[in-house]
Amino acid sequence: MKDNATCKRKVFCLITIKTYLIFHLLFMFPLLNRMNNSAKSKFTPQLGSGDRIQMKTINLVVIAFLITCCLITYQQVFNNDFQYKWDDQWVVINPYTEEGLNHYNLWNVLTEFYHGQYAPVNEFFYILLYTFFGYDPFWFHTASLLVHISNVLLLYFLVLRIQLIRNKEQAGVWRIPFMTALLFAIHPFLVQAVAWMAASKIIIYTLFYLIALHFYITYITTGKYRYYLLVILFFIVSFGAKEQAVTLPVCLIMFDYFLQRNMHKWSVWLEKIPLFLLSIFFGILSIISQGRTANIDGQKIYPFYQRIILASYTLIEYLTKCLLPFKLSYLYVFPNNPGEPLQLRFWIYPVILLVMGYCLYRYYKQLGILLAGFIFFLIHIGIVLNLFSLKRFELVADRYAYLSAAGVFFSLAWLFEQLILKKVKLRKLYAAMIIVYCFGLGIYAYKRTFVWHDSDTLKAELRYLLDKERAHFLNKSDY
Numbered sequence: 001m002k003d004n005a006t007c008k009r010k011v012f013c014l015i016t017i018k019t020y021l022i023f024h025l026l027f028m029f030p031l032l033n034r035m036n037n038s039a040k041s042k043f044t045p046q047l048g049s050g051d052r053i054q055m056k057t058i059n060l061v062v063i064a065f066l067i068t069c070c071l072i073t074y075q076q077v078f079n080n081d082f083q084y085k086w087d088d089q090w091v092v093i094n095p096y097t098e099e100g101l102n103h104y105n106l107w108n109v110l111t112e113f114y115h116g117q118y119a120p121v122n123e124f125f126y127i128l129l130y131t132f133f134g135y136d137p138f139w140f141h142t143a144s145l146l147v148h149i150s151n152v153l154l155l156y157f158l159v160l161r162i163q164l165i166r167n168k169e170q171a172g173v174w175r176i177p178f179m180t181a182l183l184f185a186i187h188p189f190l191v192q193a194v195a196w197m198a199a200s201k202i203i204i205y206t207l208f209y210l211i212a213l214h215f216y217i218t219y220i221t222t223g224k225y226r227y228y229l230l231v232i233l234f235f236i237v238s239f240g241a242k243e244q245a246v247t248l249p250v251c252l253i254m255f256d257y258f259l260q261r262n263m264h265k266w267s268v269w270l271e272k273i274p275l276f277l278l279s280i281f282f283g284i285l286s287i288i289s290q291g292r293t294a295n296i297d298g299q300k301i302y303p304f305y306q307r308i309i310l311a312s313y314t315l316i317e318y319l320t321k322c323l324l325p326f327k328l329s330y331l332y333v334f335p336n337n338p339g340e341p342l343q344l345r346f347w348i349y350p351v352i353l354l355v356m357g358y359c360l361y362r363y364y365k366q367l368g369i370l371l372a373g374f375i376f377f378l379i380h381i382g383i384v385l386n387l388f389s390l391k392r393f394e395l396v397a398d399r400y401a402y403l404s405a406a407g408v409f410f411s412l413a414w415l416f417e418q419l420i421l422k423k424v425k426l427r428k429l430y431a432a433m434i435i436v437y438c439f440g441l442g443i444y445a446y447k448r449t450f451v452w453h454d455s456d457t458l459k460a461e462l463r464y465l466l467d468k469e470r471a472h473f474l475n476k477s478d479y
Contacts, residue, residue: 058174059160063153066178066185070149073186073359073442076449077141077195085455086330087198090115090282093135097126113289121208121240140197147203148194154210155406156181160412161217165259166369179413182438184406189325191397195452196330199399205242206403208234216252220261228271235275243286244403249275250379258372302338302386310334310340311385312349314369316383318401322408325441328448330458332396340411370414376407431475 007369082088096114097103109120125143133139159177167173184190193202212234219227231252238245249272252255261268299452302310336342381404386395418431451461 013022042302051257055174059176062156062174062178062181066152066156066181067149069182069442070145070152070185072431073445074145074148074191074194074449076446076453077145078138080137080141080195080449080452081454082135082137082140082197083452083455083458086196086458088196091198092126092140096123097130099127101127116290118243118285118289119201119241121237122204122242125204132143137197141195144194144197144200144203147200148190151203151206151210152185154179154207154214158210158213158217161214162259165217165221175417176410176413179416180406180410183409183412183441186256186438186442186445187322187405187409188328188441189321189398189405190402191328191445191448191452192330192339193402195449196399201242202399202402204246205238205245208238208241209248209403212248213251213255214253217259220259232274232278235278239278240283243282244380244383244400246279246286247379247383249279251376252371254375254379258369261424279448306336306342307387308351309346311387312353313346314385314396315378315381316349316352317396318404319377319408321396321398322377322405323412325444327465328398328444329462330451331462332394334395345459361407366459370411373407373409373411373414376410377404378407380404380407385410 082092095116096105096109099108105138106124109123109127113121126140129143156177159180161175163173163176183410193199212231214233215227215230219225235248238248252272256268257263317332335346340478360367360371360374381401384397384400385461416430417432420427420434423430453458
């Protein structure tokens with residue numbers, strides 16, 4: 001009976017994935033093409049008919065390859081269970097989900113805070129899945145993976161459109177977008193956001209955030225205000241999934257600068273006012289929602305100077321794990337309790353950041369587009385650096401780097417292309433190193449999906465890491 005049920009699930013999964021692919025090929029892909037074709041302005045160079053056909057062929061191959069990489073890397077999530085001992089038991093499995101699709105329940109989801117959170121769009125995601133499939137983790141994880149695949153493809157086309165606007169040369173314009181999206185598809189640092197159902201807020205907010213960025217590019221290349229209104233709409237929907245979406249107005253200013261809009265025009269700044277007002281409103285809403293459950297009177301907080309030091313450490317830790325993901329865990333605790341002194345090694349991180357900041361300021365003209373990726377990373381990771389006293393007990397969380405990591409991957413993709421194109425004598429060696437690097441990331445990500453199988457495998461990993469650290473400490477004490 002179990003074998004028959006498994007076979008049926010695989011068949012349904014294949015049907016779902018095929019339907020999803022058809023949707024992308026027949027709707028999303030032509031929609032992005034129409035958005036590009038409508039953007040006839042000085043910002044967007046026009047392709048000849050032969051180049052356009054070649055680009056469509058390349059895009060189809062890239063889409064198929066990226067989807068295949070995602071399915072291979074995340075194939076284990078189809079067998080994963082809920083994390084009944086790690087937030088899924090209340091984030092996913094809750095009265096709102098079980099109440100279903102009725103106007104009374106939907107109104108409650110929109111107007112009520114739940115456990116210090118306000119994420120109605122994410123809750124609608126759970127309600128839809130529960131309505132059709134009940135609490136079957138197979139379909140929940142399948143849906144999450146499809147959202148991740150959508151984000152990968154949206155990121156590819158977003159970077160491609162940026163490249164088409166910035167570059168006069170069209171040959172090989174797909175390479176940086178492809179490498180950026182590939183790293184986003186297979187990177188182990190992003191596994192937590194995809195494989196953990198309670199973290200679905202991250203991937204869903206990213207989905208609508210990327211759509212908003214697409215519409216913004218169409219708006220600035222066409223000047224048609226209906227696309228600006230769509231930016232506002234998807235900004236609101238994105239926040240409805242996760243409060244981290246409040247960074248969108250700042251991100252749009254960065255896009256204005258690097259897409260070479262006239263920053264001296266008042267209209268460029270005035271159009272951001274509604275978005276900033278929404279961000280302020282959303283920020284206040286988030287603070288109120290978290291304040292409902294936080295024990296402010298009895299809660300000890302870190303001194304501000306320690307928060308600066310810990311934020312510096314956290315920023316470098318996020319950046320390091322995007323480049324070289326090692327010692328990944330589902331939990332990274334604070335190194336000290338509030339009021340206790342910090343270890344001396346943490347004091348070096350603010351100094352490292354100051355040196356990095358000076359170098360970026362000193363050489364920003366030479367860095368060019370490489371700097372854009374780092375700024376994108378900084379904008380989106382800055383909100384989770386624990387500078388402010390929020391209700392968190394994790395110093396670092398893999399899932400928070402999901403969208404911001406795209407900026408690092410973009411910079412890496414640009415560096416990889418420079419190595420291949422400019423170092424002709426060592427081209428084969430660099431290409432081999434990049435391939436090995438990508439294979440290593442994919443294999444590590446595949447192994448990470450097994451860690452998220454259920455709460456027992458998750459806690460087993462933490463026990464293993466703690467035992468390893470304890471053994472290392474005892475070995476050092478022998479000397």
